[in-house]
Amino acid sequence: MTTVLVAEDDADICALIVFKLRKSGYEVLAVQDGRSALASIRETMPDLVLLDIMMPGMSGLDVCRALRADPDTAGLRIVFLTARAQESDVRKGMEAGADDYIVKPFSPRELISRVSTALEKTVT
Amino acid sequence: MSRHPALDTAPAASAGERPARTPQSAPERPGSGTRPRRGPASLARLLRLTFGLLITLVLISVCIALIQGFRSSAAVERLTGQILPLQVANSQLLTIQGDAQRGLRNHLNFGQPGFQPLYVQAKAQLPGQMREVERHAADAQEVALARELRTRMETWLGYAEQVDSLTPGTPEAFRSSTRALEHYNQFWITSRKLQAHVTIEAKNHQRANDRQRVLSLVSLIGVASVAGVMALAVSLSTYRALAGPLRGMRETLARLTAGEHEARVAPKGPAELHDVGLAINQLADESDRLRDAERERSRMRQVAHETGARIRRSLDVSTVMEEAVRAVAEVLRARQVSLHLIHDDRVGAADVQWRDGELRRNVTSWPSMGAELIAQAYEQHATYNMRTSEIPRGGAAPPSVQHAFEEMPDSALLAVPFGSGADALGALLLLRPWHEGSWSPSEVGAAEVVAADLGYGLHHARLFQQERRLVDELRALDTTKTDFLSTVSHELRSPLTNIVGYLELLRDEEAGRISRHQDQMLNAVERNAVRLQLLIEDLLTLSRIESGAFRSSLQPLDVRDPIDTALSTIQPLADAQGVELETRCSDEALHVRGDPHQLERAVTNLLSNAIKFSPGGGHATLSTRAEENWIEVAVSDTGMGIPEQDQHMMFTRFFRASNAIADAIPGTGLGLSIVRSIVANHAGEMDIRSVEGEGTTVAMRFPRSAPGSEQPNDKGQAVP
Numbered sequence: 106m107t108t109v110l111v112a113e114d115d116a117d118i119c120a121l122i123v124f125k126l127r128k129s130g131y132e133v134l135a136v137q138d139g140r141s142a143l144a145s146i147r148e149t150m151p152d153l154v155l156l157d158i159m160m161p162g163m164s165g166l167d168v169c170r171a172l173r174a175d176p177d178t179a180g181l182r183i184v185f186l187t188a189r190a191q192e193s194d195v196r197k198g199m200e201a202g203a204d205d206y207i208v209k210p211f212s213p214r215e216l217i218s219r220v221s222t223a224l225e226k227t228v229t
Numbered sequence: 230m231s232r233h234p235a236l237d238t239a240p241a242a243s244a245g246e247r248p249a250r251t252p253q254s255a256p257e258r259p260g261s262g263t264r265p266r267r268g269p270a271s272l273a274r275l276l277r278l279t280f281g282l283l284i285t286l287v288l289i290s291v292c293i294a295l296i297q298g299f300r301s302s303a304a305v306e307r308l309t310g311q312i313l314p315l316q317v318a319n320s321q322l323l324t325i326q327g328d329a330q331r332g333l334r335n336h337l338n339f340g341q342p343g344f345q346p347l348y349v350q351a352k353a354q355l356p357g358q359m360r361e362v363e364r365h366a367a368d369a370q371e372v373a374l375a376r377e378l379r380t381r382m383e384t385w386l387g388y389a390e391q392v393d394s395l396t397p398g399t400p401e402a403f404r405s406s407t408r409a410l411e412h413y414n415q416f417w418i419t420s421r422k423l424q425a426h427v428t429i430e431a432k433n434h435q436r437a438n439d440r441q442r443v444l445s446l447v448s449l450i451g452v453a454s455v456a457g458v459m460a461l462a463v464s465l466s467t468y469r470a471l472a473g474p475l476r477g478m479r480e481t482l483a484r485l486t487a488g489e490h491e492a493r494v495a496p497k498g499p500a501e502l503h504d505v506g507l508a509i510n511q512l513a514d515e516s517d518r519l520r521d522a523e524r525e526r527s528r529m530r531q532v533a534h535e536t537g538a539r540i541r542r543s544l545d546v547s548t549v550m551e552e553a554v555r556a557v558a559e560v561l562r563a564r565q566v567s568l569h570l571i572h573d574d575r576v577g578a579a580d581v582q583w584r585d586g587e588l589r590r591n592v593t594s595w596p597s598m599g600a601e602l603i604a605q606a607y608e609q610h611a612t613y614n615m616r617t618s619e620i621p622r623g624g625a626a627p628p629s630v631q632h633a634f635e636e637m638p639d640s641a642l643l644a645v646p647f648g649s650g651a652d653a654l655g656a657l658l659l660l661r662p663w664h665e666g667s668w669s670p671s672e673v674g675a676a677e678v679v680a681a682d683l684g685y686g687l688h689h690a691r692l693f694q695q696e697r698r699l700v701d702e703l704r705a706l707d708t709t710k711t712d713f714l715s716t717v718s719h720e721l722r723s724p725l726t727n728i729v730g731y732l733e734l735l736r737d738e739e740a741g742r743i744s745r746h747q748d749q750m751l752n753a754v755e756r757n758a759v760r761l762q763l764l765i766e767d768l769l770t771l772s773r774i775e776s777g778a779f780r781s782s783l784q785p786l787d788v789r790d791p792i793d794t795a796l797s798t799i800q801p802l803a804d805a806q807g808v809e810l811e812t813r814c815s816d817e818a819l820h821v822r823g824d825p826h827q828l829e830r831a832v833t834n835l836l837s838n839a840i841k842f843s844p845g846g847g848h849a850t851l852s853t854r855a856e857e858n859w860i861e862v863a864v865s866d867t868g869m870g871i872p873e874q875d876q877h878m879m880f881t882r883f884f885r886a887s888n889a890i891a892d893a894i895p896g897t898g899l900g901l902s903i904v905r906s907i908v909a910n911h912a913g914e915m916d917i918r919s920v921e922g923e924g925t926t927v928a929m930r931f932p933r934s935a936p937g938s939e940q941p942n943d944k945g946q947a948v949p
Contacts, residue, residue, distance in 0.1 A: 115723050115726075115727070117727045117731075118723065118726050118727055118730065121726075121727065121730040121731060121734070124734065124739070125730075125734065125739075128739060159719075188719045188722040188723060188726075189719060209722045209723065209725070209726040210722055210725040210726035210728075210729040210730070210762060211726065211729075211730070212729065212730070212733055213730050213733050213734060213737075214733065214737075
């Protein structure tokens, strides 16, 4: 079963994503901040990580860079969730090594579609 | 500083106006005004002397001529009046005597009757003729000879009268005749002597006369020659005396006229020309002095002008003050220049001071005093040019300032107030040791010009500083506002994500079935969520436009893709408003270089407007058109339209058409302004055509790009 880790500090959004992903047949792990995300990812090695950029403590960008720097996690699929749709934010995300980004507010259906697209890339 | 107008000019002018030049001026003008005691000879005197001599010579010539004339006429007189008549008279006497002798002899010897009358007649004439001879006898010898002749004649006559009665032809008569002849011979001898004497006399006279004529002729020629030679010599020497110096003067004047200012006449020649030469030199010297003064004045003017330009160029208060102080110090040979600004109606520490080549700020060594003096001086345009040791005690300056002046070495002080408009801003204080000279009028003028520019420059710099502060504050405020807008917009996105996300879950019946009633309610929620989302997007975009971060990342794309996304976003709104949404899109790809998100925003905004401003329902059409170089995307509606007077304002931020406000249609007035920014970012154009009550068409045109340059879209959104 495909495992997706969701790192999102907004509990309601987190619950929404977890609900929709599980409904769509994914196994979902959820954390509320960057450090927990990093620890949890290294422990469970999920197939895809949904990273909110603005998180307390360690930002999604830092988590992404740390993952890409570590050979064990360098190949992970990473998709950002961001409230900032500006080019500079997007560029920073892509430079940090993200596979895709989803701008808030998003449609849950679109989220699932993006996630599955990203995962398909992994398979191929 | 003391108010003492009498000191402003008088002492400065008398004691300090170029003291260094005074000793030089004496040798520069030798013999000016008074004649030199022993100079060159005067030409006039020489000429007077020469002409005097010439006239004397002429007079001598005339005298010689006159004397000669007199002598000649005297000689002629003697010759014609005495000698010649004597000669004639003597000859006639001899003839008459001869006749008498012959008459007597013939009578005695031959008794010829004819001779008696001859004898009688001649005898009768003899005394008269004798008197004639005596009358013409002049000198002693002639008189003596005449007397002898008379004796001889009377002897003959006496004898003749004794014998004329003798009977002719008798022996006694013959003897008597012989004796008479002897008497006659005596007479004849004397007459001949007289004749010979007179002849010699005549010759002598003639010879003497000739000699004198020659002598006087020679004298005249001699005098005339002397006069001629003298005249020639004088002419030559006069010419030589005049020509050389005059040529020198002419050449010097020509050189001076040609701008060779150091040319001078070498004074020589007669005293008059010598004086003229000196006068020319004096004029040239004076002209040099004037030129020097003018050059100095013009240098000062130039410096003041340049300084003014430098001062005015700067808009920084410190720089303005430093420039002014440094310029004044460097140009005016000041030992110390300080600039005192008026702070809170007082003047004290120098805000900037230049001393010994160093600029310092806030030099507190100067006592503080009220600013009224400076204000008063500024108002009266008064500049104080004085000697510190001559500042009167008990003047207007406070004792502390008076004391400070007394403490310093004797100096030339120049105090120039400056200000802006009617307000005095401060004063420039210039000092230099008194022995280096007081401040000349041109220096004072230059300092005044710099002070005027300083006032002007300071005023402007202060205004500029205030403006800049204001601008900085406003800019900070604006940044805060933009940041706030951005933060708020971002913070609004998270709750909106929840609303939109959970709404979709409910509508998808992920949480169980929805009744029709519930569905209508959820529609309302969705509509407002979309509205809120658009509003937030507008605000966010505005904050990015204002912060300068609104840039497009252009990529090759098919413009139909963002259009489709926008249509799907806006569809619920159209449905709710009862607006029929029609799309007339090209079947072929429409290639442009664009930012997909921004193009989607632009189309969404236009569609949103079309629906919003068709309150009673209606028709909205989105159409695309491909031209040779352009791709046009237009949105038309059959809504309320825009009043004509509002149309030119439609791209202004926060501007809303008057009819929209009147109908209380919600909105921010940002939509079109954002669309315009997007179109501008794509090097495109847009326009609005609208008729109030009939509808509006907004068209955007983007540069068409070459087909085939399109790359696969990341989002992979398919065209339905």
